[in-house]
Amino acid sequence: MAAILLLPKKALNSKILKALLVPSRRIRSFLKQGLCRFRENVREGSTRPNFPWPKGIAGDPDLLKESAGQEGIITPRKGKGDPHLGPDALMVMIPSELRYLAGAIRAASVPFSDGDLYKLYLSRQQTGPPITLCGPFLGAPQAVMGMERLIALGARRIWVLGWCGSIKHGLGIGDIVIPESALSEEGTSAHYPIGDRPVRSDLKLNRMLESALKQGGVPFSMGPVWTTDAPYRETPEKVKTYADLGVLAVEMEMSALMTVALYRSVAMAGLLVVSDELFDLKWRRGFSDPSLRQSSRAAGRVLLTVAFPSIAI
Numbered sequence: 001m002a003a004i005l006l007l008p009k010k011a012l013n014s015k016i017l018k019a020l021l022v023p024s025r026r027i028r029s030f031l032k033q034g035l036c037r038f039r040e041n042v043r044e045g046s047t048r049p050n051f052p053w054p055k056g057i058a059g060d061p062d063l064l065k066e067s068a069g070q071e072g073i074i075t076p077r078k079g080k081g082d083p084h085l086g087p088d089a090l091m092v093m094i095p096s097e098l099r100y101l102a103g104a105i106r107a108a109s110v111p112f113s114d115g116d117l118y119k120l121y122l123s124r125q126q127t128g129p130p131i132t133l134c135g136p137f138l139g140a141p142q143a144v145m146g147m148e149r150l151i152a153l154g155a156r157r158i159w160v161l162g163w164c165g166s167i168k169h170g171l172g173i174g175d176i177v178i179p180e181s182a183l184s185e186e187g188t189s190a191h192y193p194i195g196d197r198p199v200r201s202d203l204k205l206n207r208m209l210e211s212a213l214k215q216g217g218v219p220f221s222m223g224p225v226w227t228t229d230a231p232y233r234e235t236p237e238k239v240k241t242y243a244d245l246g247v248l249a250v251e252m253e254m255s256a257l258m259t260v261a262l263y264r265s266v267a268m269a270g271l272l273v274v275s276d277e278l279f280d281l282k283w284r285r286g287f288s289d290p291s292l293r294q295s296s297r298a299a300g301r302v303l304l305t306v307a308f309p310s311i312a313i
Contacts, residue, residue, distance in 0.1 A: 064190060064191065065193065076145075076151065076152040078152050079112065079113035082112045083110060083112065083122060084153060084154050085130070087129070087154070087156040088155065088156075088308060089133075089157075089158055090132065090134075090303055090307055091143065091158060091161070092133060092135035092136060093143070093253065094135075094136055094163055095135070097300055098119070101133055102133055105311060107122055108123070114149050117145065117146075118137060120133075120134045121134065125310065128310065131308050131311060132150070134150065140187070140189070140229065140256035141256075143257055147260050147261070147268075148260065148264075155266070156266050157202075157205065157266065157307065158261060158266060158267070159268075159303045159306070160254075160257060161296070161299055161303055162271075163251065163272060163275035164225060164251040164273070165234070165249055165251070165275065165276045166248065166274045167226070168249070168279055171274060173274050174292050174294065175221065176221070176298075177220065177221050177225070177248055177249055177271070177273075177274065178201075178206055178209055178220055178269070179224070179251075180201060180206060181199055181225075181258070182200075182225050182226070182258055183227065183242065183245075183255065184259075185227060185228040185229065186227050186229045186252070186256055189256045189258075189259035189260070192259050192260050192263040193263070194262045194263055199258045199262075200262075201258055201268055201270065206269050208306050212306050216298075218298055218302065223246060224247050224248065225249050225251055225255075226247045226249070226250045226251075227251060227254050227256065228251075234278060239281060254270070271299040275287055
């Protein structure tokens with residue numbers, strides 16, 4: 001829009017301006033085809049929309065395939081002065097829960113290469129590697145940058161704590177979800193090709209979380225989630241369609257984190273706490289509900305004790 005404002009007045013009614021503002025017939029055609037194909041994929045349970053991108057357009061699957069075996073020009077590396085981490089790290093999406101957990105284990109914020117984007121907390125132990133927390137994160141791109149950095153610093157098992165919106169009747173505010181798989185409506189995971197492997201969290205880590213929750217008497221649900229880049233585009237049609245497919249909740253990071261974990265050959269699992277409800281096609285917010293805070297703290301403690309068995313909180 002800024003560029004259009006700089007055009008001379010004579011150009012404002014020109015064919016050039018019209019071409020800039022009105023999508024071509026070809027572009028409109030492939031978008032329409034893509035929407036139809038996307039709907040078919042959802043009905044079939046596919047986790048990856050298959051849009052018929054024209055050759056050379058951003059998002060062209062052939063271009064993504066051709067670059068699949070290449071590392072990016074910018075690579076995640078251990079920077080000078082960055083700490084070396086142990087095999088386990090806990091990514092916390094929510095600022096309030098990150099502060100709580102860091103305080104509970106007396107972890108200190110440490111300087112590192114990505115310190116302007118999110119925080120890294122370490123709690124040094126008398127023996128063994130430090131306990132690692134990092135966050136907060138919002139959305140797939142930032143969360144993936146965080147995961148890539150943790151892997152570069154030595155982490156091999158990534159644990160995640162976040163919030164989600166329920167789209168399943170009976171799954172209410174404060175309930176806990178183990179996300180086993182994810183349907184992607186985000187753009188980051190397409191850049192990490194994993195072939196025909198399903199987008200799933202790590203089975204072994206999930207079983208560890210399941211066991212810990214049962215032992216603690218904490219009720220939970222397990223199943224697929226829907227990851228979106230656009231929380232203001234969680235439409236009634238999408239909510240109904242995905243709920244009919246058995247999807248439990250919507251959030252903004254899981255499908256990308258699962259995909260990157262598979263691509264980088266690390267293990268990843270997490271817990272999500274229901275912060276709001278959409279299953280009635282109305283938005284019921286629970287951000288100030290005491291049950292959300294209680295369940296978030298309980299989920300955080302479970303993740304810490306599973307990831308770091310020697311810790312006592």
